[in-house]
């Protein structure tokens with residue numbers, strides 16, 4: 001497979017864009033190769049500037065649950081574009097999309113749209129602090145909640161991949177309010193409440209996707225719920241990734257736990273830049289202009305993005321049976337990979353919920369971030385390179401999650417497993 005045009009494009013990009021990319025993980029650093037530059041996508045496939053084709057298990061890091069160039073979403077976007085790109089004034093489609101989401105989630109009585117997951121979470125944290133009248137937040141090691149200052153502490157994938165768990169430029173004065181706990185370990189959360197009487201909220205990826213794929217135990221989430229209620233802290237589920245991915249209702253469709261606030265992103269924009277945060281009325285009513293907690297955005301609720309999101313969600317609701325198919329395919333893929341790896345003595349830990357899947361090059365089960373870090377990242381890098389050369393585009397880090405979209409067939413999955421079998425043989 002030739003990559004000369006991608007290599008040239010990367011060199012040119014590096015002259016004017018730091019690292020040649022607009023988001024660090026795209027640089028492929030942790031897998032020791034150069035990124036491929038994309039020309040376009042179609043269904044399950046990505047095409048690069050050299051004319052190579054890849055099965056896409058990244059799907060723009062989650063949003064493209066119907067694959068590339070889905071006709072329904074494309075049509076909705078083109079129609080919206082013709083009415084104007086942005087008004088900075090309310091449009092009815094925002095209310096319609098809000099109604100749709102509120103009707104689906106018990107925890108969400110009101111919602112506000114923003115332009116990214118980072119913005120959604122940052123705003124949710126501010127609102128939770130304003131509502132609770134407290135300053136500290138609890139987050140879990142390995143969970144990623146976007147790149148805002150107070151959340152950039154032990155923040156999983158991108159940060160770990162580059163060996164800088166926290167970032168220069170983030171004042172310690174800010175992160176001192178961020179208390180760290182261990183995923184799936186309720187004792188570590190109780191310790192936070194013993195150390196601080198000032199905890200405004202707990203934020204968690206209820207199905208973690210940013211330390212690799214690590215679902216929470218249901219008992220753990222229930223205990224978090226109880227602790228938050230007891231200490232009058234706001235429980236925030238960050239479902240930017242798992243929302244409409246793990247199930248139609250995200251993790252809230254998988255676990256019997258109702259949070260106080262929820263953040264969304266990725267799938268709800270159908271590939272356009274959208275984020276959202278919602279929750280109980282009494283919390284959301286604290287938000288400006290109804291309440292005192294300030295939050296705003298020039299392009300928030302952008303009509304083109306709203307129509308893309310609406311088309312995406314309506315199609316998912318209509319085809320909700322898809323989630324079972326997604327999970328069957330995700331299990332077929334991960335089990336196939338595990339079996340193929342085992343043939344060559346390579347241990348693999350696997351998992352899948354709905355359209356999300358993951359695998360760790362690890363002999364032991366992975367329940368938290370420290371476990372994830374014991375995985376063989378060298379082996380992962382070789383696997384990634386081998387698969388890429390054979391036309392299979394996986395997330396370029398051991399600490400990311402893979403995605404199934406509706407365009408990925410059983411045949412494609414079997415081809416993927418066959419290719420992996422060859423790669424395992426090479427790299428064992």
Ligand SMILES: *Cc1c(COP(=O)(O)O)cnc(C)c1O
Pocket residue numbers: 116117118119121144145146147205209210238239240241242265266275
């Ligand atoms: C991707 C992600 C974010 C950040 O969203 P952006 O749109 O990249 O800013 C936040 N939380 C979780 C759980 C995510 O997966």
